[in-house]
Amino acid sequence: MSQTNGHSYAYYPGCSLQATAHAYDLSTKRVADILGMQLQEVDDWNCCGATEYFSIMSLPAYSLVARNLALAANQGAQELVAPCSACYLNLRKTNDYMGKYRSKVGDPVNEALAAGGLHYTPGTVSVRHLLDVLVTDIGYDAIAAKVTYPLKGLRIAPYYGCLIVRPDTQYNPEYPTHLDELMRVLGATVVDFPLKAHCCGGHMTQISEEVAYELIRRILHNAAEYEADLIVTLCPMCQLNLDAYQPQANRMFGTSYNLPVLFFTQLMGLAFGLDAKDVGIGSEIVSARNALAKIGREEEPAERTPTRRDKKALPMPPMP
Amino acid sequence: MPDDSMGQSFFERVVEATPGGERLRLCLQCGTCGGSCPSGADMDATPRRLFAMIAAGMEDEVLRANTPWYCVSCYYCMERCPQEIPITDFMYTLKRMAIAKGQYHRDAHADFSNSFIGYVELYGRSFEFGLATRYHLFHSPLGMVRKSGLGFEMMQKGRLNTAPERIRNVPQLTAILNEAKRIARQQEIEL
Numbered sequence: 258m259s260q261t262n263g264h265s266y267a268y269y270p271g272c273s274l275q276a277t278a279h280a281y282d283l284s285t286k287r288v289a290d291i292l293g294m295q296l297q298e299v300d301d302w303n304c305c306g307a308t309e310y311f312s313i314m315s316l317p318a319y320s321l322v323a324r325n326l327a328l329a330a331n332q333g334a335q336e337l338v339a340p341c342s343a344c345y346l347n348l349r350k351t352n353d354y355m356g357k358y359r360s361k362v363g364d365p366v367n368e369a370l371a372a373g374g375l376h377y378t379p380g381t382v383s384v385r386h387l388l389d390v391l392v393t394d395i396g397y398d399a400i401a402a403k404v405t406y407p408l409k410g411l412r413i414a415p416y417y418g419c420l421i422v423r424p425d426t427q428y429n430p431e432y433p434t435h436l437d438e439l440m441r442v443l444g445a446t447v448v449d450f451p452l453k454a455h456c457c458g459g460h461m462t463q464i465s466e467e468v469a470y471e472l473i474r475r476i477l478h479n480a481a482e483y484e485a486d487l488i489v490t491l492c493p494m495c496q497l498n499l500d501a502y503q504p505q506a507n508r509m510f511g512t513s514y515n516l517p518v519l520f521f522t523q524l525m526g527l528a529f530g531l532d533a534k535d536v537g538i539g540s541e542i543v544s545a546r547n548a549l550a551k552i553g554r555e556e557e558p559a560e561r562t563p564t565r566r567d568k569k570a571l572p573m574p575p576m577p
Numbered sequence: 578m579p580d581d582s583m584g585q586s587f588f589e590r591v592v593e594a595t596p597g598g599e600r601l602r603l604c605l606q607c608g609t610c611g612g613s614c615p616s617g618a619d620m621d622a623t624p625r626r627l628f629a630m631i632a633a634g635m636e637d638e639v640l641r642a643n644t645p646w647y648c649v650s651c652y653y654c655m656e657r658c659p660q661e662i663p664i665t666d667f668m669y670t671l672k673r674m675a676i677a678k679g680q681y682h683r684d685a686h687a688d689f690s691n692s693f694i695g696y697v698e699l700y701g702r703s704f705e706f707g708l709a710t711r712y713h714l715f716h717s718p719l720g721m722v723r724k725s726g727l728g729f730e731m732m733q734k735g736r737l738n739t740a741p742e743r744i745r746n747v748p749q750l751t752a753i754l755n756e757a758k759r760i761a762r763q764q765e766i767e768l
Binding site: 272275276277278279301302303304306307308309310311312313314315316317319320321324354357358361362365366368369370371372373374375419420423424425430431455456458459460461463464465467468472501504505539540541542 | 594596597615616619646647649650651652653655656665669670672673676684685686687689690691693694697701702703705727730731734735736737738742744745746749750752753754755756757758760761764
């Protein structure tokens with residue numbers, strides 16, 4: 258079960274993974290365990306400030322984020338992994354700007370940190386997104402080796418959103434493919450998804466519902482166009498917007514999208530043979546039950562029904 | 578650049594308050610930013626237009642525009658800008674300036690941001706339940722009733738904590754944030 262490949266990381270869950278995205282936290286830990294990754298939570302980490310803190314204050318916002326970097330460095334970490342794209346961006350940006358803009362950001366932030374008995378040398382830890390760590394450090398082959406229940410027949414729209422690929426990352430900022438590849442490794446069918454890196458609206462639901470729901474509608478429409486069974490995401494904000502606000506977007510536009518939105522780690526867990534409950538399936542607002550019934554992996558195994566062949570499908574024998 | 582005759586021009590202050598802000602001088606007015614913006618159609622002025630207004634010294638009009646508040650922080654503009662102008666960072670600068678001057682657009686959710694950071698400063702963690710109830714209570718009680726169904730469902734699924742999470746070393750965080758605020762005031766940079 259355990260691999261001795263020495264993949265050890267400081268883990269920054271972020272506030273969302275304690276609440277709205279607890280399923281992401283749960284499934285991340287289960288999957289990391291199976292892959293032999295050590296995730297050591299940054300002790301006493303604080304909120305990254307999301308987009309809100311930077312809207313009000315600049316230097317305090319960078320200092321807020323930098324406390325986490327300092328704590329991770331003091332813990333002896335070289336790599337800090339964040340599953341939330343917004344946390345990832347704030348940590349990465351602060352790490353970067355502290356070094357790049359020493360007089361405007363780096364020096365004054367360290368002056369502020371000193372008031373709390375901390376110091377951070379920019380670049381001491383490298384900030385990574387969970388997806389990047391999984392596909393780069395662990396690798397597709399090692400992941401494939403753990404797949405015991407391939408997601409055969411499941412049509413997945415891989416949704417990246419913004420902050421994992423923009424600004425200035427090693428991945429294609431407009432048409433990334435690493436999540437696509439990972440889903441294929443799990444045995445799923447990946448649908449074409451032109452809006453895969455478009456914006457879900459972020460906190461726009463709090464400012465203008467009209468603008469926010471339109472952005473959500475576009476993404477749902479695009480996934481539905483390509484007949485996806487579900488959307489898979491890697492960001493708690495994207496998951497919340499596409500899942501929790503889907504009924505309201507439907508109401509506003511008179512549509513009837515019914516697309517479950519799951520975290521990629523939940524699907525990894527299913528493919529690795531974990532039960533749906535063990536990866537937090539059932540906490541989504543738009544139920545994933547029907548989609549997962551396609552692969553016989555819906556939430557309560559007692560109610561499992563044999564997969565029915567689509568009337569329009571070719572006469573192939575059902576998959577085991 | 579038109580000067581305010583006294584002190585720095587608006588343009589210079591905007592540049593100064595933004596890390597890497599110098600690049601604003603290189604704006605070509607090509608419009609790639611506005612064309613890439615998911616909410617550009619709903620903005621009073623696209624980023625391109627806003628930058629021209631900043632250069633023209635139209636401070637009041639710029640700070641009252643809904644543009645920075647309609648920015649969704651997707652970084653498409655910044656990624657595509659041929660002059661590598663940190664456009665998204667300028668949107669944050671303009672929000673801070675508008676709040677500091679009390680001139681922001683009516684759609685601005687400055688109070689939402691303020692409530693959010695209030696909880697972060699108090700507990701070290703964000704607190705969605707408190708945020709949702711406090712913000713909507715003051716701003717849209719009807720919206721709260723409409724959304725309370727969703728809130729209830731989220732709570733049932735364990736996705737909304739009714740009590741805040743709190744870090745252990747709140748005093749350390751407070752000391753750091755207070756010092757950062759003091760330095761910012763001292764440097765007279767836009768808070």
